[in-house]
Amino acid sequence: MPNPITAPFPATRMRRLKRSAALRGLAQENVLTVQDLIWPVFVMDGEDAQTPVPSMPGVARLTVDHVVEAAREAHDLGIPAICLFPYTDPKLKTQGCEEAWSRDNLSNRATRAIKAAVPDIAVMTDVALDPYNINGHDGIVRDGVIVNDESVEALVKMALAQAEAGADILGPSDMMDGRIGAMRTALEAAGHQDVAILSYAAKYASAFYGPFRDAVGASGALVGDKKTYQMNPANSDEALRLVGRDLAEGADMVMVKPGLPYLDICRRVKDQFGAPTYAYQVSGEYAMIMGAGAQGWINEEQVMMESLIAFKRAGCDGILTYFAPRVARLLRG
Incomplete structure (x- = not known):
């Protein structure tokens, strides 16, 4: 760590560089740009429809045609990536989660549609079984136990189907042991060596995920x-072990989830590994800002921007945030 040398007052006056916007800008240590943003969106069946998510004001589930429109919007704003989360018909949810690797499931159809219409935007997908699991879990459940190795086999099939559909970035969010190595080996063998893995390497069992589970229809199923x-x-310390393991198994990038309550983890991960490090400003974080803003208790826009620069200050290279298009417009002026 640097050891700053500061002359005693009045030779040093820390307020000198705060005196004007120009001086504050010259001394600013971290900058948030549109290139830092990944926009998570929810996709549902149907045509030309949007269904608001009540616990996430301003967020809606979108049919594939509207997801394509969202991708165009993101691309026009300079947002580099869009991340897909499916709202799966409950009739398609099973114990074995077979819909997860169906060529024509919602996520894969949306991926193909986006890549056909907006080929330059990066499509990120979620690799976890909870949208397809009748039990609502990220892995397969046998006799009340989430089984690891059988779940990894299913996740590998899911990852291959997503890569075949054209996904640029796979986001394993399941937290099963050994899944990164298994996916990387399978992707290489299938000729998908250029598909990146952004591992949810440090994903906490958090109460901040509630609105997201409403959005994907997993709350009642869990x-x-x-x-x-x-x-x-x-x-x-466990987070560092998990991140190190996933990088050793072939992850290209790593993520900490949730975001703001775990900024210390972001900082430790970046300092320890120097790998591309991301955070997910999750649904509960978004909902709290929006809810407090709606009540007039905070300045919603200022808190939104302050929350995002905090991720940059903590060492993150990018942020998954539902605020992405709104922030992009502000940054573009």
């Missing part, structure tokens, strides 16, 4: 909790 595979919020 049996029990996810504490046997997601991280204990009390742990920090």
Whole structure:
């Protein structure tokens, strides 16, 4: 760490560089740009329809045609990537999660449609079984236990189907052991060596995910909790072990999730590994800002921007945020 040398007052007056916007700009240490943003969107079946998510004001589930419009909007704003999360028909949810690797599931159809219409935008996908699992879990459940190795086999098939559909970035969010290595090996063998993996390497068993589960229809389906595979919020060193493991198995980028409550983890990960490091400003974080803003308790826009620069200050190279298009417009003036 640098050891700053500061002359005693009055030779040093820390307010000198705060005196004007120009001086503050020259001394600013971190900058948020449109290139830092990944926009998560929810896709549903149907045509020409949008369904608002009540717990996420301003966010809606979109049919594939509207997802394509969102991708065009993102591209026009300079947002480099869009991330897809499917709202799966409950009739397609099973114990074995077979819909997860169907060539024509919602996520894969949306990926192909986006890449056909907006080929230059990067499409990121979610690799986890919860949208397809009748039990609402990220892995396959046998006798009340989320089984690891069988889940990894299913996740590999899911990853291959997404790569075949044209996904640029796979986002394994399941937290099963060994899944990154298994996916990387399978992708290489299938000729998808250029598909990137952004691993949810440090994903905590958090209460901040509630609105997201509403958005993808997983809240009512979830049996029990996810504490046997997601991280204990009390742990920090474990996050470094998980990140190191995923990088060693072939992850190209790593993510910390949730975001603001875990900025210390972002900083430790970036300092320890120097790898491309991302954070997910999750649904609960978004909902709190929007809810407090709607009540007039905070300046919604200022808090939004302050929350995002915090990720940059903590060492993140990018942020998944539902605010992405709104922020992009502000940054473009």
